[in-house]
Amino acid sequence: MSITYVNDDAYHPSNEDHERWTKDGWEMVVGLEVHVELATKTKLFSASPNRFGDEPNTNIDPVTLGLPGALPVLNRQAVELAMRLGLALNCTVKKSTFARKNYFYPDMPKAYQISQYDEPINIDGWLDLPDGFRVGIERGHLEEDTGKSTHVGGAGGRIHGSDYSLIDFNRAGVPLVEIVSRPDIRHPEQAKAYINELRGILVAVGASDAKMEEGSMRVDANVSVRKPGEDFNTRCEIKNVNSVRSLGRAIEYEATRQIALHEADEPVVQQTRHWDENDGRTHTLRSKEDADDYRYFLEPDLVVVDPGVEWIERVRDALPVLPAERRAILADATGQAANSEAVMVVAERSQDEYVMDAAKLGGDAGVALKHVKEAPELAEHVPAESLAALSKMESSGVVTASQAKTIVAAMIESRNVDPEAIAAELGFEAMDNSDLEAMVDQAIAAQPEAWEKFCAGEGKAMGALVGAVMKASRGQADGKAVTALLNTKKP
Amino acid sequence: MNNDRTSAIDLAQNVRNNVITAADVIEEHLAHIVERDGEIHAFNLVLADEARARAAEIDGMVTAGRDPGPLAGVPVALKDNMCTQGIPTTCSSKILADWRPPYDATVVTRLRDAGAIFVGKTNLDEFAMGSSTENSAFGPTKNPLDTTRVPGGSSGGSAAAVAADFAPISFGSDTGGSIRQPAALCGVVGVKPTYGAVSRLGLIAFGSSLDQIGPFTHTVADAAVALETISGHDPGDSTSIQQGPLDLSRTLELGVAGLRVGRITDLPTGASPDVEQRVEEAFDALRAAGAEIVDVEVPAFSYGLTAYYLIAPAEASSNLARFDGVRFGMRTAAPDTNQMYRATRTEGFGDEVKRRIMLGTYALSAGYYDAYYGRAQKVRRLIANDFAAAYEKADVLLTPASPTVAFEMGDKASDPLAMYLCDTYTIPSNLTGHPGMSVPFGTGDHGLPVGVQVLAPALKDDVMFQVGAALERSAPPRSAGSGEGSES
Numbered sequence: 001m002s003i004t005y006v007n008d009d010a011y012h013p014s015n016e017d018h019e020r021w022t023k024d025g026w027e028m029v030v031g032l033e034v035h036v037e038l039a040t041k042t043k044l045f046s047a048s049p050n051r052f053g054d055e056p057n058t059n060i061d062p063v064t065l066g067l068p069g070a071l072p073v074l075n076r077q078a079v080e081l082a083m084r085l086g087l088a089l090n091c092t093v094k095k096s097t098f099a100r101k102n103y104f105y106p107d108m109p110k111a112y113q114i115s116q117y118d119e120p121i122n123i124d125g126w127l128d129l130p131d132g133f134r135v136g137i138e139r140g141h142l143e144e145d146t147g148k149s150t151h152v153g154g155a156g157g158r159i160h161g162s163d164y165s166l167i168d169f170n171r172a173g174v175p176l177v178e179i180v181s182r183p184d185i186r187h188p189e190q191a192k193a194y195i196n197e198l199r200g201i202l203v204a205v206g207a208s209d210a211k212m213e214e215g216s217m218r219v220d221a222n223v224s225v226r227k228p229g230e231d232f233n234t235r236c237e238i239k240n241v242n243s244v245r246s247l248g249r250a251i252e253y254e255a256t257r258q259i260a261l262h263e264a265d266e267p268v269v270q271q272t273r274h275w276d277e278n279d280g281r282t283h284t285l286r287s288k289e290d291a292d293d294y295r296y297f298l299e300p301d302l303v304v305v306d307p308g309v310e311w312i313e314r315v316r317d318a319l320p321v322l323p324a325e326r327r328a329i330l331a332d333a334t335g336q337a338a339n340s341e342a343v344m345v346v347a348e349r350s351q352d353e354y355v356m357d358a359a360k361l362g363g364d365a366g367v368a369l370k371h372v373k374e375a376p377e378l379a380e381h382v383p384a385e386s387l388a389a390l391s392k393m394e395s396s397g398v399v400t401a402s403q404a405k406t407i408v409a410a411m412i413e414s415r416n417v418d419p420e421a422i423a424a425e426l427g428f429e430a431m432d433n434s435d436l437e438a439m440v441d442q443a444i445a446a447q448p449e450a451w452e453k454f455c456a457g458e459g460k461a462m463g464a465l466v467g468a469v470m471k472a473s474r475g476q477a478d479g480k481a482v483t484a485l486l487n488t489k490k491p
Numbered sequence: 492m493n494n495d496r497t498s499a500i501d502l503a504q505n506v507r508n509n510v511i512t513a514a515d516v517i518e519e520h521l522a523h524i525v526e527r528d529g530e531i532h533a534f535n536l537v538l539a540d541e542a543r544a545r546a547a548e549i550d551g552m553v554t555a556g557r558d559p560g561p562l563a564g565v566p567v568a569l570k571d572n573m574c575t576q577g578i579p580t581t582c583s584s585k586i587l588a589d590w591r592p593p594y595d596a597t598v599v600t601r602l603r604d605a606g607a608i609f610v611g612k613t614n615l616d617e618f619a620m621g622s623s624t625e626n627s628a629f630g631p632t633k634n635p636l637d638t639t640r641v642p643g644g645s646s647g648g649s650a651a652a653v654a655a656d657f658a659p660i661s662f663g664s665d666t667g668g669s670i671r672q673p674a675a676l677c678g679v680v681g682v683k684p685t686y687g688a689v690s691r692l693g694l695i696a697f698g699s700s701l702d703q704i705g706p707f708t709h710t711v712a713d714a715a716v717a718l719e720t721i722s723g724h725d726p727g728d729s730t731s732i733q734q735g736p737l738d739l740s741r742t743l744e745l746g747v748a749g750l751r752v753g754r755i756t757d758l759p760t761g762a763s764p765d766v767e768q769r770v771e772e773a774f775d776a777l778r779a780a781g782a783e784i785v786d787v788e789v790p791a792f793s794y795g796l797t798a799y800y801l802i803a804p805a806e807a808s809s810n811l812a813r814f815d816g817v818r819f820g821m822r823t824a825a826p827d828t829n830q831m832y833r834a835t836r837t838e839g840f841g842d843e844v845k846r847r848i849m850l851g852t853y854a855l856s857a858g859y860y861d862a863y864y865g866r867a868q869k870v871r872r873l874i875a876n877d878f879a880a881a882y883e884k885a886d887v888l889l890t891p892a893s894p895t896v897a898f899e900m901g902d903k904a905s906d907p908l909a910m911y912l913c914d915t916y917t918i919p920s921n922l923t924g925h926p927g928m929s930v931p932f933g934t935g936d937h938g939l940p941v942g943v944q945v946l947a948p949a950l951k952d953d954v955m956f957q958v959g960a961a962l963e964r965s966a967p968p969r970s971a972g973s974g975e976g977s978e979s
Contacts, residue, residue: 069592104815111813
């Protein structure tokens, strides 16, 4: 699928506030085409299992192999997952059709791919990145995957120069949704954030496991550069980007390459380029003149897909809470920013509900978030009740932050999930304020220079005093309480 | 008890009632095949052993008191583009000469379940592309009524098989007239039902949006039973209509009193006078039987042929792209893979198939799509609109099925355009998806049969049969000199 670039900047107004990647007065313009394999039981048009990793050419049937007389029958579950995804991306779900994309390739058994062309099921949506940048979604359409070719011999697993090729038709006919963004992206970090956010949505709605390494999520990038505010220039499509990190590198390399051409008054040729992870460059794969004429026409073996309002609304109502909303809820409860590291990390691990459960059980949400972020295994081993109890102990000063951290490690290590028992075992008992005051007085007496500096407003000096109290209390003193005491003692 | 040995209904009834054995029925038909098929070449493959074995099974069921079904013991011939599990299915093409499908077409399953016995796979124009069955890679089929003439096509083998009494029922596929035109030329009944009434699963595609399977029989009543057996929703074909089997037999005796029979006043000319004469007589006969004859216009009718020869080849060019010598069928050895593809397709496909692949590829190509394929689809809609308007005024329409009676072999073989004109009257109903049938109605030049075509709106197959049965009752007897054939 290729994007039709138009010269109106479909940019969302608030996007203006975000940083753009620029070089020598040029900015990058990026649109992404993402193929995701849907997590259906069976293939898009036949009853063969849709399963990764099976013995090659075992999940096949007459439809998969394109045998004469075979006919496709659309998989209802694939349509539902595509709708779910479309609705999660704020798309309009509509009546759609399938077309034949005709081209000849050994891993394409019918010599045409059945794909949605001029009437895709999902159109006109958007995806908001965690920092509020909005990327428009042009379409999200259903199509079947091809077989998988493995080129043996030759360089880099490519067909050219290989000795022979193997084809596995297990993948042929696996349902894909191709999600085409608008050319709204202006920074490599936005591209990466878009993929991460999309992956989170795909997993949340159960549409796909979205693993770039296994190929269940494949990203192509359309890259061009322009002077801000001017018309779009010729673009190149970058393929073979196999990780989020590579995506950032590839589009930055490609934008830089194109800028150099523009600056040298050399033409940027519209072409498909191959990202080489090893040399960190993109290489010509084929130029537009070599492109196939796909001779699209309406697939006569299938009928119009018209989900109807009722089905669409049923799917919409059943949508789970999406990552952005989960982050917002978590941020709200913990007092952190929705795009803060802790909220992002915990929500991405789907441990946000664990934190929220602890909060509901009377725990301190912010403290719980901090521990869950730092200890990913916590959710696995420790019930929310224990996290609630621990966070409450910390926030109420029964234990200090560092003691709490020790307790967390102990709970994970020992599978003993009673934080109070662990605290008692480790001798972490809240200190009497009179003991603490005595220790503070001792620290002041022992370090008169530090005390003077502290009183003169040198914040750094506080560290030495607090440190001394901590040492004296063998780490049991509450840092906050110590600071408070020091402040009250200032003349 | 009826004892017409050419009537499938009578045969099945007698087998079910243990009046005759399926074994006897099969032997009788196999004898006809042995006697005449060397000359006629209706079959690519005769399934003598399989048929005998199946007949024994059917007889065993009857003996055991079980009902083998409505087509018990009836010999059936299948056009060789319908998949039969483990049995060669060639499309009369070199490229599939040795291919044995791993599955049965839905039609084949339903026929077998109804007690039918397959006697063979019949010859066709390669991949159903043609109107004379001369485009077969395995040699032409001859018209049993005059072996110097063609049986029509592309289902010429199936039409000839019924006409020569090799089987009382055969099945063909009709993409632009490939059932109705050979039925007319061989003097048998041939029906293309409403698109979607019969599953296409296992029918090797030519033009997927046009293809439809239908029967050849001696009588309209047999055609009704045959079609009732194979029709009805098939979840394996997405274009199959969500309804039960067609209900046809009950209409046969209803008569046509009060029905409006349309005469298309702007029908394309080109039918020979003998054919036109018979069609006029058909109108007269229906009027005499109580029908009202009304004039209708279908202005876009004449554009059907042109639109068809863009749409059908376009779909065919895509459908036939899978024949590459890799996963099935013929392979021509060559030094590398690309040369192997080219050599296989060059050698495997005949001229007419190549011509249509080229035509269709061109019609779909960037820069030509709008002018050709896109425009043809618009014409297709226009034709549908015109027919819809005509069916406001008429219940059915009557036309010739073929512009002429059977022509001589070789007559049009070197002139594709002349051959394409054979389908002038049949093509529009493929473009609209409407049903059409050819009913023998007397003879024309050389004493050869003329077929009158009854057209009806989508899903009005029953009304079409009602009129077809009335035509059959009032058809003039075939004149002397019409050859051996169905009266034998």
